[in-house]
Amino acid sequence: MALLVQKYGGTSVGTTERIEAVAKKIKKFKDNGDDVVIVVSAMSGETNRLLSLSGSISDEPEGRELDVLLSTGEQVTIALLSMALNKISCPSKSYTGGQVSIRTDNAHTKARIVDIDVRKLREDLDAGLVVVVAGFQGVDAEKNITTLGRGGSDTTAVALAAVLEADECQIYTDVDGVYTTDPRVVDSARRMDEITFEEMIEMASLGSKVLQIRAVEFAGKYNVPLRVLSSFKDGSGTLITVDRGNEMEQVAVSGVAFNRDEAKLTIVGVPDIPGIASKILRPISDQNIEVDMIVQNVGLDKKTDFTFTVHRSDYKRAKSVLDEVCKKLGAEKAMGDSNIAKVSIVGVGMRSHAGVATKMFEVLSDEGINIQMISTSEIKISVVIDEKYVELAVRTLHSAFDLSAETA
C-alpha cells in the first residue's frame, strides 16, 4: 500500500468521457490498496476559452480578477471527476485550492506556494476517500484567489506529494515518458526508464515540454520521486530521481533537446569596459524580455562582440531596444537572426566524461553544420545553429551518442 499523488493534465480530462476513464484508472489504484490524492487541470481548451472572455473585455485585466476567472477551470474538473468517482462506487471529495488550503504569496497569475494545510485531506484519506484537488490555484493570506501560472498543476501535485510525504508523485500526460529526443524527429528515440532531476530540468527548459521545470525543481528540492506516465496507455513511464544508480557511470549523454523558439541578437564592436554586459542587457530586461543564452567574445582592440538569445516572439521588440543601446554605447552595429535553433545534449554522465563537447562539435562539423553560439553547463552543452539544420543535427547527435532504441 502506497500513498500516491497523481496529476492528470488538461488533455487527460478534456471531455466527460475522458474524465470517466480517468476515474476508472484511479479506482484500480484504490482497489489495489493505495491511498490516492488526485490533482487535475482545467479541461483542455477551457483556460483558453476563459482567457478569450477576459481578452474581449480588457487587454490588461488585473491579476486578481484574472485569477478569480481562471481558477474556475480546475474547479469544474474537480467536481466532474469526483462525481465520476462516486458514480463507480469510489467515494471521493473535491477541494479547491482555497479549501485545502493551499496558501500562496499574493503574486497574482504567478503565485508561489507558501504553505499547505493537509489536515482535511488526511482525514478524508483515513476515511478511505479519494481526494481530488484543483491544481494551479491557491489563496493568499487575505483569501484572495491566486494561480500559479501555466502548468502550475504540476507544481500543486509535487507540493502536495512533498507535504503528504507521498511515496510517488505521478504526472499523467499525453506522452508515455521522457524520451532521449523528440520521437517525431528521430524514429529511434527511446523512452528513458529513469532520469535525474538535473537532466530533466535541462531537458525541460530546452524544449522537451513534458513537465513544468518549476515542478521538477520543486520535486528535486524536496526529494519527491516524480514519475511521468501516459493517461491513455499502460506503462511504467519515466521516473525522475536524485540518482540514476548504475546507469550513471555508463552513459555520458542521456538525451538531445532542441528548441526553435529563440532568436539571436548581436551587438558588434562595443567598448570592452567593465559593466558593459549590464548596460546592454538592462534595457532589454526593463522591457520584460527574458534572455536565455549569453555569449561574449574575447575583446580585441578594447572592443567586443556580445550575443544573446531571446524568445522569438520578443525578437522585434528586443531588436529595436538593441538599436537604441547601440547608438547610446557607440557600438558599431546591432544585428539579429530569428532563423536559428538551439540544440543541446544533456547528461549527468557528462561530468566525468572528457571529450563529450569535442565529439559534439566534430559530429556537427562532419555534417557541414556551422555552430553560431556555444553555451555549456555542468550537464549540458548547447549550440545555436541555422534553423534549417535542426532535424539533421538532432538525428546525428542522437545516433552518435548511442541513444537509439536499437543500440540501448
Add this chain to the structure above:
Amino acid sequence: MALLVQKYGGTSVGTTERIEAVAKKIKKFKDNGDDVVIVVSAMSGETNRLLSLSGSISDEPEGRELDVLLSTGEQVTIALLSMALNKISCPSKSYTGGQVSIRTDNAHTKARIVDIDVRKLREDLDAGLVVVVAGFQGVDAEKNITTLGRGGSDTTAVALAAVLEADECQIYTDVDGVYTTDPRVVDSARRMDEITFEEMIEMASLGSKVLQIRAVEFAGKYNVPLRVLSSFKDGSGTLITVDRGNEMEQVAVSGVAFNRDEAKLTIVGVPDIPGIASKILRPISDQNIEVDMIVQNVGLDKKTDFTFTVHRSDYKRAKSVLDEVCKKLGAEKAMGDSNIAKVSIVGVGMRSHAGVATKMFEVLSDEGINIQMISTSEIKISVVIDEKYVELAVRTLHSAFDLSAETA
C-alpha cells in the same frame, strides 16, 4: 448619496458586450455619488452548460460536487464584470460567496443563508470600490461550497441589502417592471409603479416570473425596499414595498396572473371521514410531487369529492399514484385533466372591497367560461378554467377591474 445593492441576472450579463454595458451603467451610479454593491448571476446558458457536463457523467451527482461545479458560473461573471469596471476607471473588486463570506446551512443545491460577514465589503466601499459579489452561492460551516437553488442570486442581493442596510435593492432583469398582467396577452397591461410584498408574492407564485418568490419574502421580512428594473432600457421600474400608501384605498385589484403549468386531479366518491385528506395527499407528497390548489366539496351521503392541482410535468405520476389511492380507499373513481389553466386576481385592496369575488365570477360567466375550481386567500382569488379560455379570461378581467393603461 445612497447605498444600493444591484443584481444583474443571466441575460443582463449574457455576453462580454453586455457585461461592459452593465459596467457603464454601474459607473453612472458611482459617479452620482452612490455606493454600489453588485450581485451577478452566471452568464445566460452557462448554468445549463455546466448541468449538461455533470449530466453526461451522472444522473444523480452529489449535491456537494454539483455546487462546486455550478458555483463556477457566477465566479466567471464577477471576474469579468470587475475587469470591465476597472477598465473604465471604476475601481472594483470581486468576491465569491465564500470570500464575502456568505455562510449557509449545508443543504447542498438549496442552501439557506445563515449569516453574512460584510466587514470586507464595508472596507472596500469605504475605500470607494464597487464590490461585485457572486450570487447564488455561499459556504457552510465546513467551508464546503453551497448554492441557494435556481434564482438564488435574487436572494443573495436581498440578503446583502438587509445586512448592509442598503437604501434599495435593485433587481435588473429583462423586463422593465411588474405589470398588471402579461403584456403578451393583454396589450394594455400597465407597469405598476409600486406593489406590496404580499401582492408580489401572489403574482410571482402565480406565474409572473419576474422575481424569485423567496427573495421577495426575504425582502418583506427584513423590510428591504426592492425595485425591479430593466437592464436594457431606462425607467424607474416597479418598487416593492410594505405599503402602497394612498393608492391602496382606491384599487381593489392590482393585477391578473395566470399559469398554464398545472394539471387537475379529482378523486370522486371517497368516504368522508376524518383524516381522509392526508390519506389522499400523503402518497402524492411521498413521491415528491408538490400540490398547489386543494378543494374539497361538502360531503353528501358520507361521501365526498376531493380535487387538487399539481405541476403538469408531475401529472402522469400523480395520476397513477391516485389510481392506487382510489382502490385502497374504496373510492368511486380517480379523474384528471391537464388542459387547465389557473387565473388569479391579486390585490391588497381586495381586503376592504366586498364583492370582488362575485364580480370576478360574473365577468367570467358572462363570457361563457366555466369555473372548475375556486381558491381564495386574503389578497387573491384563483380559479381553474379550461386552458383554451385563458387569454379571454385574462383580458376580460384586466379590463373589468380597470387595470388597463388607458383607464389607469
